[in-house]
Every structure is written in C-alpha cells, then in structure tokens.
Amino acid sequence: MATADQHTDPHDVWLPIPPDEIEGLPDGLHYVHWDAGPDYPADPARCVFYAVPYMKSAEILLRPLPRMSRVRVVQTLTAGTENMLPGLSDMPSGARLCNARGLHDASTAELALTLTLAALRGIPGFVRAQDAGEWRPDLRPALADKSVLIVGYGSIGSAIEDRLTPFECARVVRIARTARDTVRGPVHPLSDLSAHLPEADVVVLATPLTDATRGLVGSGFLAQMKDGALLVNVARGGVVDTKALLAELESGRLYAALDVTDPEPLPTGHPLWHAPGVLITPHVGGPSSAFLPRAKRLIRDQLTLFAAGEPLRNVVATAE
C-alpha cells in the first residue's frame, strides 16, 4: 500500500544540482533541475520534494513555496534554516522542513580551527609584513595549553572538538541549550555560561540563529571574556552584537575571527573591516570543495527514504 509520501502524481522533485550528476536517485520520481534562476522550470504545484538551492537569498528560495500546494518535503542544503522558517506558513499541512545538519561539519570545523590558529599566531600581521617585505617577529600565543569554550555544542561543535584534540589544549568546555553527557565529557547548559566564560582563552560560537541566540554575544557576554581572549564565530553574524564587539576590539581588549558577520555581506567601508585584532572570512565555512559531493549524497539519501516512505533525517519543523 502506498504511504503518504509515495506520490505518483504530482511527483516532480526540484533539485539544485543537475539530476544526472547525482548517482543512485530512486526511480519513479520526475527530477527537475532548478538552480534558483528567475523562472520556474515547471509547475510548482507538481513538486513533492523541493531541495533548496545553496546560499541564495531567502527571497528567491521562498518565492515558489506559495505555489507548491502539494510539497511534502523542503530540504535545505544549509544547516541553518532561519531563512526558510518563514516559508512554513506557505507549506501545506504536514510538509516537513529538513536541514543539512552534518553536511558542513568537516569544512566548517576545519575553518573554525584555521581561524583560531591564524588569529592566535598573528598570521594576518605576518602577511601584511610580508607584503611590505619586512621581517617583523611577534611573539604570539599558541593553542597548546589554552582553554577553549564551544558555545552551541552540536554537530559542528563536536567536529570542532575532534579537530582541537591533537592541539593539546588545556581544556575544551562545551555549552548547549541543555545539559547532556558525551563520551568526551559533559555538555553544560547555557545557564552555566557565566561560570565558564571568564576562564576561556578562545570562545567558539556554533549555535543556530534563533530568537534566543540573536545578540547572545552582547556587551555583557563580551565583558565576561578574559583580557586578550579570542572570539571565533562560525555560526551566524546575528549571534553577535556587532556594535558591542566593535567597542571591545577598538579598546584592544579582545580579538575576533569571524566567518559570519552582521550585516552580511559586510559592506565596503564598514568599521568591522578595519577594527584592530579582527580576522574576517566571507562566510566560507560551508562552501568549499567538500560541499558538492556531500550535498549529492544527502539528496540521494533523503530521496531514497522519501520514496520508500521511511522517516527522513534532519526534520526541523512540520507545517501545521
């Protein structure tokens, strides 16, 4: 007997990657390539599974939803879904929004470590000295023996700890919304943050952007960080109050390494570009060579479950 998810009509699957480039897609569905161009490739009302193009504006990605009257699954290729959540009210009852939790772990954790090491060791200053052809030794902290606090210890946070382990940190402290145990040790609840912030040499942010995390890193949070500490943000720019961070950077008390900023893209002339002690990358944690093969595997795996009527991975919300 066919399950709720086994549709034969309508049955289009919208993919942001040409379907013939994804091996092992299940039979019985009609695959349509939509790469977020100005026009729809087909009738959105036929679409049952919408795999959302990667890192395009929310305005473009949400646009087809009101016409997708039979969609059962909206699958993002980002772990963060804050841009797609407003589309839930346009989705038919029971349709699920799934994220790409796991897809970006390796690449984003690798960038978090890269930013941490580069900022601690003062690599941006050495690059500037090299550009000027000047030999400017500068004794900088190593990661070894430092204490690292990961705020938002989930899939990416845990991948960051995997990569920190060989660097012989003194401590890695984990914070999430609620407490839990892991094989590595406890994850502390957010309510314990104040007890751990003043001890950390490096604070890494890896939370989603939610009502609770927007502006979480404001003047109160930053004031609790120890002098000379480094803030690394691979989460979302909105988790940090940019004005409060700028004040700390300009005083020279803290350092920051940011893959994400608020606003984003950071406009030319924004004071953050030239604040002292800041290293900025333009949201490149996820987008790397690791993306495409992993995105293809996620799409294939989710569609295989969908076609078999089995529970999907990474369901973050269901339309009412």
Ligand SMILES: NC(=O)C1=CN([C@@H]2O[C@H](COP(=O)(O)OP(=O)(O)OC[C@H]3O[C@@H](n4cnc5c(N)ncnc54)[C@H](O)[C@@H]3O)[C@@H](O)[C@H]2O)C=CC1
């Ligand atoms: N820089 C980049 O290119 C990328 C950034 N991201 C960002 O990283 C975020 C995290 O991704 P995952 O690790 O896959 O998510 P996840 O859901 O596995 O982990 C998130 C963790 O944050 C914790 N959390 C939620 N609210 C919190 C709060 N108020 N205070 C403290 N902790 C809180 C949760 O308890 C969970 O442990 C994404 O939502 C996205 O915004 C994700 C991929 C790439």
Ligand SMILES: O=C(O)C(=O)CO
């Ligand atoms: O997955 C996410 O949330 C991203 O930011 C992708 O780079």
